[in-house]
Amino acid sequence: MWPMHEKIAVIVAHADDEVLGCGGTIARLADRGCCINLLVLADGETARTGLNQKQQEMLIKKRKDACRNVASLLGIENCSFLDLPDNRLDSVDLLDVTQAVEMFLFEHRPTLVITQHSSDLNLDHEVTNRAVLTAVRPVGGHQVCELVTFETPSSTEWAFSATPGFRPDSFVDVSTSFDRKVESLKYYAAEMREAPHPRSISSLEALGKWRGSQSGFYLAEAFETVFRFI
16 A cells, blocks of 8 residues: 555546546545545546537536545545646647646645556547656656556556556555445446446446456455656
8 A cells, every 4th residue: 555655646637537547545545644636637528529618617517526526535635627628638738738747746745646557548548647757757856756557447458459558566455445436436427337338337346356356355456556766
């Protein structure tokens, strides 16, 4: 459970990625007394077709409210939103995204950053990873000494040709916190699907059991370490 870290940042493309990828882990870290701050890059709604501006604004507000409710349930200290265009992060200069991430890091001073994996079908997830990796490079005086990435169901495993692919080396026992992950996903009901879709509750439980079987736990979430400075 990364015992050396007290301040942690979770940086994701969309509000719901934090729960899908590491909701159980966030809950466990919060239970341990860690200060966890969340940064969401994209608005998560403006890629939907057939909506006028007012409808988009209503959906964005609803999604932010859901994220804040999730934060309260899981133990996240604060949620920040950049409101960048959904599924169009490649239309924003990477420098601008990176600098926004850097400002967030300097404000909250985390030592551990958790974000999305680089090999991912969703373009926003890819850009998020690239911006975070650039922002946490070991220059500039920030406090980050460890970066880990998580898998996002329905995106990471569908990136069939991506290399090197998600290769986890760390597993967190979420047997006692998985129920809060499931409860949190109720706030993101619009993003959930029926089985056998990877974003169904039964599929998420199956993934948790699979990662648990790899690590000797009943349910687990998996992570790949990018770097650790000791």
